[in-house]
Amino acid sequence: MTGDMSPFLSLAGLLVSVAPQAADTQRVYSTEQLTVVPVALRQPAPAYPDSLKRLGIGGAVGVSVVIDRNGRPDPGSVRVVSTPDSGLAAPARAAVLGTHFAPGRTEAGAVRAAIVLEVAFDPSEDATTPPPIYGEDDSLSEKPAVIFGPPLTYPDVPRSNHVQGRVLVQAILDTLGRVETGSVQFAASPDPGFLMSVSQYLASARFRPGRRHGRPVRTLVFIPFDFKLRAAPRISSFPCPPGAELRGDCRP
Secondary structure, eight states: OTTTTBBBBBOOOOOOOOOOOOSSOOEEEEEGGSBBEEEEEOOOOOOOOHHHTTTTTOOOEEEEEEEEETTOGGGGOOOEEESGGGGGHHHHHHHHHTTTEEEEEEEEEEEEEEEEEEEEETSSSOOOOOEEEOOSSSSOBBOEEEEEEOOOOOOOHHHTTTOOOOEEEEEEOOOOOOOOTTTOEEEEEEOOOGHHHHHHHHHHHEEEOOOETTTOEEEEEEEEEEOOTTTTEEEEEOOHHHHHHHTTTTTO
């Protein structure tokens, strides 16, 4: 779980890119077929039944759900797949349905994705939720920006094989402008040899955090890294709105 206080099991994905094809808008993709798995951005605290909490009955409820291309749970898809007590099933379903997600993605764009979440009920703690995460569509008063980072190196193997192109990363920036551990997902990469170089850069880089109503907030960002054989590798057009890479709006 991402921290003891989070009601959801975190999902992580790291897949090497393949040649992009048009996304099937009706198909439901499994997490193994995605380059980016859905991310819970804002979620309500699950309503813990008092009768069960007083008895010390708790644990993790497994809920399967399909997240649509706009990051919304499909109500008809929600299924409780495991629960320590039947009385926790309904509040777990409600918590999942009330959550706003960043959608799953293939290289062709956002897709419908089936995932399994765990909603945690701990009788020893009050229900809490992680600080919300905001994206480009959430009326940020100030967008994130790069402040500094280490030199971005061109890996030897892709260079020797004359491989170049763009690595597109999805990540979460915290309120201090650091990339959150475990949040990095590679939406696209022309070669797996680029991943370590980009990961090392992100571990040391610092960003100006996004702000909403004047306050720094956790922010979901897409960061494009361009590797060209005849030029120094660099970050390009940051922040890159989700889908802009595919529309051609996030240019080198």
